[in-house]
Amino acid sequence: MSKVKKGSAGKKGDRVRSDCFVEIELTNSGGIQSTLISKVDSMYGESINDLIILMCEFFEIKNAKIHLDDYGALPFTIAARLEAAYKKVNPADEREFLPKMNKNNLYKTTREKIRRSRLYLPGNEPKFYPNAGLHKPDGIILDLEDSVAPSEKESARFLVRNALRSVDFYGAERMVRINQIPLGLEDLKYIVPHNVHLILIPKCESAETVLEVDEAIKNICAEKKIKENIFYMPIIESALGVENAYRIASASENVCALAIGLEDYTADIGVVKTNKGTESFYARSAVVNAAKAAGVQAIDSVFADVEDMNALRESVLEAKSLGFEGKGCIHPRQIKIVHEAFAPDEADIEKAKKIVAAFKEAKKNGSGVVALGSKMIDAPVVKRALHVIERAIQNNLLKKNWHKNLK
Amino acid sequence: MKLVKNYAGRIVPTEINGETQIPFKGIDKYKPEGKIYGPPIRSSADFPKDGNKVTAGLKEALKRAGIKDGMTISTHHHLRNGDILTNFLFDTISSMGIKNIRWFPSASFPCHEHLIKYLKDGTIHHIEGSMNGPLGRFTSEGKMRGIGVLRSHGGRYQSIQDGEVHIDIAVIAAPSADPFGNANGVDGKSACGGLGFALADSEYADKVIIVTDNLVQFPCVPWQIQGNNVDYVVEIDSLGDPSKIVSGTTEVTKSPDRLLIAEYVAQFLEDSGIMKNGFSFQAGAGGTNLAFALFLKERMKKSGIKARFIRGGSTKYLVEMLQEGLTDYILDGQTFDLDGVNSMRNNPKHVNTTPFTSYNFHGKGNFASIVDAAVLGATEVDLNFNANVVSHSDGYLLHGIGGWQNCLFSKCTIIALPSFRDRIPVILDEVTTLCGPGELVDVIITERGIAINPNRKDLIDALKKSSLPIKSLKEIQREVLEICGGAPTKPKLDRNQIVAVVKWVDGTVIDSLFKVIG
Numbered sequence: 001m002s003k004v005k006k007g008s009a010g011k012k013g014d015r016v017r018s019d020c021f022v023e024i025e026l027t028n029s030g031g032i033q034s035t036l037i038s039k040v041d042s043m044y045g046e047s048i049n050d051l052i053i054l055m056c057e058f059f060e061i062k063n064a065k066i067h068l069d070d071y072g073a074l075p076f077t078i079a080a081r082l083e084a085a086y087k088k089v090n091p092a093d094e095r096e097f098l099p100k101m102n103k104n105n106l107y108k109t110t111r112e113k114i115r116r117s118r119l120y121l122p123g124n125e126p127k128f129y130p131n132a133g134l135h136k137p138d139g140i141i142l143d144l145e146d147s148v149a150p151s152e153k154e155s156a157r158f159l160v161r162n163a164l165r166s167v168d169f170y171g172a173e174r175m176v177r178i179n180q181i182p183l184g185l186e187d188l189k190y191i192v193p194h195n196v197h198l199i200l201i202p203k204c205e206s207a208e209t210v211l212e213v214d215e216a217i218k219n220i221c222a223e224k225k226i227k228e229n230i231f232y233m234p235i236i237e238s239a240l241g242v243e244n245a246y247r248i249a250s251a252s253e254n255v256c257a258l259a260i261g262l263e264d265y266t267a268d269i270g271v272v273k274t275n276k277g278t279e280s281f282y283a284r285s286a287v288v289n290a291a292k293a294a295g296v297q298a299i300d301s302v303f304a305d306v307e308d309m310n311a312l313r314e315s316v317l318e319a320k321s322l323g324f325e326g327k328g329c330i331h332p333r334q335i336k337i338v339h340e341a342f343a344p345d346e347a348d349i350e351k352a353k354k355i356v357a358a359f360k361e362a363k364k365n366g367s368g369v370v371a372l373g374s375k376m377i378d379a380p381v382v383k384r385a386l387h388v389i390e391r392a393i394q395n396n397l398l399k400k401n402w403h404k405n406l407k
Numbered sequence: 408m409k410l411v412k413n414y415a416g417r418i419v420p421t422e423i424n425g426e427t428q429i430p431f432k433g434i435d436k437y438k439p440e441g442k443i444y445g446p447p448i449r450s451s452a453d454f455p456k457d458g459n460k461v462t463a464g465l466k467e468a469l470k471r472a473g474i475k476d477g478m479t480i481s482t483h484h485h486l487r488n489g490d491i492l493t494n495f496l497f498d499t500i501s502s503m504g505i506k507n508i509r510w511f512p513s514a515s516f517p518c519h520e521h522l523i524k525y526l527k528d529g530t531i532h533h534i535e536g537s538m539n540g541p542l543g544r545f546t547s548e549g550k551m552r553g554i555g556v557l558r559s560h561g562g563r564y565q566s567i568q569d570g571e572v573h574i575d576i577a578v579i580a581a582p583s584a585d586p587f588g589n590a591n592g593v594d595g596k597s598a599c600g601g602l603g604f605a606l607a608d609s610e611y612a613d614k615v616i617i618v619t620d621n622l623v624q625f626p627c628v629p630w631q632i633q634g635n636n637v638d639y640v641v642e643i644d645s646l647g648d649p650s651k652i653v654s655g656t657t658e659v660t661k662s663p664d665r666l667l668i669a670e671y672v673a674q675f676l677e678d679s680g681i682m683k684n685g686f687s688f689q690a691g692a693g694g695t696n697l698a699f700a701l702f703l704k705e706r707m708k709k710s711g712i713k714a715r716f717i718r719g720g721s722t723k724y725l726v727e728m729l730q731e732g733l734t735d736y737i738l739d740g741q742t743f744d745l746d747g748v749n750s751m752r753n754n755p756k757h758v759n760t761t762p763f764t765s766y767n768f769h770g771k772g773n774f775a776s777i778v779d780a781a782v783l784g785a786t787e788v789d790l791n792f793n794a795n796v797v798s799h800s801d802g803y804l805l806h807g808i809g810g811w812q813n814c815l816f817s818k819c820t821i822i823a824l825p826s827f828r829d830r831i832p833v834i835l836d837e838v839t840t841l842c843g844p845g846e847l848v849d850v851i852i853t854e855r856g857i858a859i860n861p862n863r864k865d866l867i868d869a870l871k872k873s874s875l876p877i878k879s880l881k882e883i884q885r886e887v888l889e890i891c892g893g894a895p896t897k898p899k900l901d902r903n904q905i906v907a908v909v910k911w912v913d914g915t916v917i918d919s920l921f922k923v924i925g
Contacts, residue, residue: 018829040830042801042925043895072829075892102889130890131664134854168890332663 007088009155010081012069018127020073022085025065032056032063038070051075055082058097059090075099076166077126080158087154099166101194109173109197111231111256114138114394115297115326117338118175122147123156129163133170135332141175144187145202153179157190164194173197175233181209185216192220196230198256203264204234205241207251214252231256233299237264242283245290257297257326260287275311277318288323302328309337316341343395344388352388355381357403408905410919415793417841419916420905423554424509424533428908431917434844439914443769444570446611458587458625460640465499465618468639469576472614474500477507477532478575481612483605484514484537485580485592485741489651492580492618494521495643501530509553511572512536513563513604514807518651526551535572536563537797537807538907546906547803549922555804555907557797559812560604560740561766561773562912567607568769571914577608577615579632580646584619588637589630593752595621597646599653600721600742600751602631603761609636620646631759657722657744659697664854668823669698671852671875672782677706678873679866681780681819689718689781689814690725695823699782700724707733718765718778721747721757729756738774740765740810766813768912773813781817785824787838790880792845792860794822795838797909800831802839802898802923804907812912815847819866826853826887832895834884839898841918842909856883899924 005026012021020038034052038045052066070078076099083097119137121128123144132140142160144153160176176191177200178184184201191199201213210232217230232255234248241248242265249258262280266273273279284300291298300319303312316327316338327338344352354372359382362370370377392398409421413430421428429437454460462468474480480500482493493512500508506529510522513536520541525531533553538546546555558566566572581590582597592602597620609615609632617632618641660666672695676682682703690700700717701724707713714734719725721739723746728734737757742748750757765774775781785794786806796811798804814820826833833853849866851858856878859866870877888894900921907920 040801040895042898044830044892046896047892072831074830074890131667131854134667135663168886333666 005089007085009084009088009158012071016071018072018074018077019125020068020070020078020081022078022081023067024082024085024089026061026089027063027065029063030065032061032066034066034068036068036070038068038072040070040072047075048078051078052082055079055086055097059086059093059095061086073126074130074166076162077159080126080162081155084155084158087158096161099162101165102168104168104170105165105174105195107171108228109231111229113173115173115257115299116342117327117329117335118299119172119329119332119335120147120177120302123160124148124152126159126163129167132332133168133172135335136170137172137329137332137335138326139173139175139198140169141177141200143177144184145177145179153183157187161190161194164191164196175200177202178213181212185212188213188216188220192217192230193224193226195228198231198233200259201232201234202261203237203241204248205238206244207247210234210248210251210255214254229254233257233259235259235261236283236287237261238268239265239283241265242286245287246293249290249294249296255294255296257299258287258291258294259299259326259328260284260301262301275315284319284322284324292323297325298323299326300324300328302330303334304330306331306334309333312337313341339395342391343397344391346397348388349392349398352385352392353398353402355385356389359385360403413916415841415844415917417918418902419908419919420554423556423905423908429915431911431915434846435913437913437915439569441569443568444573444611446613458634460588460634460637461586461622462639462641465496465578465616465641465643466503468616468641469499469503471639472576472616474503474505474576476505477509478505479509479511479573481511481574481577481608482513483579483602483608484512484516485599485602485604486597486647486652487599488516488518489597489647489649490516490518490580491645491647492578492643493519496578497522497525497530501525501528506530507532507552510534510536511574513560514809515539515542517541537809538804539807540805543804543806547798547920547923549901549904549906551906554905555920556910557808557907558910559766559808559912560762560810561768561775561813562808562910562914564607564762564767565769565912565914566910567611568767569914574608574612575614577605577612579605579609579615579617581617581619581632582646583621583623583627584617584632584640585623585625585627585634586640587625588615588617588632588634588640589625589627590617590619590632590634590637591627591629592631593629593748594623595619597621597649597652598748600748601739601759601761603740603759605632606761606763609633614638616641618643618646620644653742653748654744657697657724659701659724660695664825665695666698667854668825668852669695670702671854671857672699672821672823673702673706674873674875675821675850675852675857675870676703676780677710678875679819679869682706682710682712684712685715686712686779687714687716687718687777689778689817690720695784696720696782697722697724699823700728704728704733718760718774718781719743719747721750723747726750726757729754738765762810762813766810766912768914775810775813776816776818778814778817780819780821781814782821782823783811783814785822785833785843787833787835788822788824788848788851788880789835789838789845790884792848792851792858792880793838793841794843794845794848795840796842798840798920800835800839800895800898802900802921804920808842808909812843815843819849820847821850821852822848823852826855826883827891830891832884832887832891834880834887836894840909840920844917851880853883855886858883
């Protein structure tokens with residue numbers, strides 16, 4: 001046991017909501033003495049005390065002074081804060097107090113899953129978690145990287161781990177952005193065993209980084225007997241990353257998408273990030289091209305102005321025109337706009353339906369030539385039409401069996 | 408104190424503060440008989456022929472009005488949290504050595520925390536009105552001498568009209584008044600919009616004192632309060648803090664979850680077919696309420712639909728709908744921002760209404776039941792669609808009823824609220840305090856799903872094809888309890904000590920609030 005006897009974790013203050021602050025001091029005698037100040041004391045005071053006792057039994061803590069300032073934190077948060085505080089005193093203890101896995105969180109993902117919107121949630125802000133999935137993003141990212149202060153990195157791991165188990169994601173793809181490698185490799189231990197679907201690898205500059213992550217994940221999976229594939233979305237955020245984009249995208253078969261992060265990229269090349277984005281036009285196009293060459297999705301940066309929905313729509317339409325298939329969201333209100341803007345429009349769908357119908361007809365007749373009326377249709381046109389149809393189905397604008405009723 | 412179980416199964420007293428009470432008997436079941444209460448006959452011969460009723464100071468006016476121990480003194484809440492007058496009034500009463508006043512405000516605000524010292528020293532015996540914030544906490548801790556009485560805005564009018572409450576002296580803050588006592592709320596530095604909540608007080612109180620910080624030459628028009636009902640006019644420097652009387656602008660909520668609820672409300676109104684040409688709805692100034700009106704506005708524009716009237720709580724958002732022709736009228740009970748005040752002053756289609764026109768049980772009908780849809784909040788609801796608006800799940804009294812009970816009579820009453828707050832679940836097996844019976848609540852809309860009262864088969868059918876997440880209350884509750892870590896412990900209450908009662912709109916007692924222990 002270390003010399004430090006006192007540890008704390010969490011947040012306190014008048015403005016804190018749905019979080020708590022835990023302080024624990026290991027003592028030599030006196031048993032467990034806990035004090036609780038909670039805004040939900042009359043309703044959940046007993047339940048909170050029960051949790052404290054249960055956790056002390058789990059970690060075999062016999063003597064301790066525990067103080068908890070609670071601002072309506074949910075059980076998974078209290079447990080994460082208490083464990084984080086305890087492990088500051090006793091970092092050698094490798095046991096983990098894992099909340100029950102929510103039965104709604106057992107679903108899987110696929111490499112091809114649509115990834116139009118991904119909602120970033122700060123890894124140390126539990127109040128945003130329980131309702132995030134209600135806003136129907138394609139993916140939810142619990143972020144351990146830029147949104148978490150350096151002093152909170154360890155504490156946030158427990159919170160994100162518990163959230164992966166307890167919080168209902170309502171069908172959204174379950175993503176975590178780990179810290180930059182090598183710190184991020186340590187994050188993986190807290191994440192991989194809890195049905196995470198996708199890992200975002202920030203500031204990725206080489207294929208080797210992807211392979212390092214890949215190897216670390218494979219080791220954890222082997223140890224924990226996890227069979228499911230975990231997919232990767234490397235984020236290109238530097239000039240070097242852009243130069244190596246294709247190698248990064250094709251580094252592992254589990255890379256499913258390649259994203260660009262413009263704040264860091266523009267800083268790296270020494271320019272100001274503008275709304276127009278001329279300065280990053282090359283990098284974005286390079287990322288799209290690398291992604292397509294490697295057969296993965298191309299994903300655009302976040303849109304930072306959460307007030308301006310018209311500008312967001314414009315930005316998504318522009319990203320779509322460059323070949324991007326997804327955009328990062330930092331506020332739930334952005335999700336619907338992003339989905340609408342990425343969806344193919346009605347005229348495109350109608351045109352694509354005719355082309356695909358003609359293509360199917362030609363295939364059925366064993367004809368190598370696709371014709372619409374008297375007009376011959378080239379193969380790339382068919383390919384693009386098939387893509388539009390796929391997008392339309394993914395956006396619920398077209399039923400999967402739309403062609404069943406065609407003659 | 409004798410306690411009985413009323414029609415709703417709640418334990419209520421048959422006597423409070425020495426007055427006999429009638430337990431709640433069901434909706435529209437209790438109808439008192441006899442004559443409407445009347446104030447004493449007055450003669451114009453007793454009043455100054457030149458019409459000048461200006462009196463030197465509030466103390467002098469109270470003295471002339473014959474103030475004495477145990478009287479009922481009424482005030483209105485149009486100055487909201489900017490009210491300075493009411494605090495000054497009780498400073499004055501206290502300085503006169505008067506005790507045991509029954510304070511009868513149309514509502515109280517956190518600024519009235521100042522009055523706790525007068526509750527403690529016995530200047531005020533008890534409050535009949537709303538007990539918000541610190542006053543609610545004081546009451547719930549069993550510290551008030553008498554038992555508090557909570558009434559809706561309509562219930563206040565009813566209690567005055569049927570003589571349940573006799574007002575000895577009404578002290579009416581008037582942002583604009585003339586020496587005769589004509590008064591309005593749309594002009595002056597303390598402009599607040601309408602003065603509808605003071606109407607009954609002006610007509611039924613034994614003595615009426617107008618207090619203004621903007622004395623104008625006769626006539627003060629419009630005269631929402633008529634000088635013919637007024638005894639004394641007092642001029643003071645300031646009625647209140649204008650920045651807290653009306654906000655410069657009202658802000659729409661930024662909470663994504665509340666916006667989601669608001670979107671659901673708007674979609675519900677469209678999918679149910681309620682949103683059609685000539686329809687009407689009620690919108691207040693709560694964060695979710697403002698937002699739903701904005702979402703509904705978009706839907707109305709898209710479908711080319713126009714409302715006949717909107718009931719406010721007006722704000723700039725409703726004013727914009729009036730100006731853009733999306734509604735023929737705003738029928739306004741109180742005005743929340745400067746745009747609302749200006750519109751009421753300048754636009755004849757922005758009409759001020761009163762609890763008499765809108766909510767009064769003793770009227771020959773009222774507007775509330777004519778409205779197609781009312782969107783309301785609540786602190787809690789239960790599995791039988793009952794709702795609570797005055798206390799929290801820890802048992803503490805924290806809010807007044809406002810017009811909430813009265814609005815339940817709309818053709819479609821929607822309660823929109825988050826399914827839990829921090830860790831506190833909002834759907835309970837049984838509400839902590841019953842304020843609105845479930846049979847009047849048609850729809851409960853949360854961010855996790857929408858529950859339609861099983862009695863409203865028409866709405867259930869209308870929503871069959873809607874993409875809205877229609878669920879049962881039980882389903883939503885189960886989901887929330889899973890998140891919150893089980894059902895909360897019930898509050899520890901002293902069931903032998905009633906601290907306040909909630910009246911139904913007809914004057915019967917629908918529920919009691921008990922002293923919170925510890």
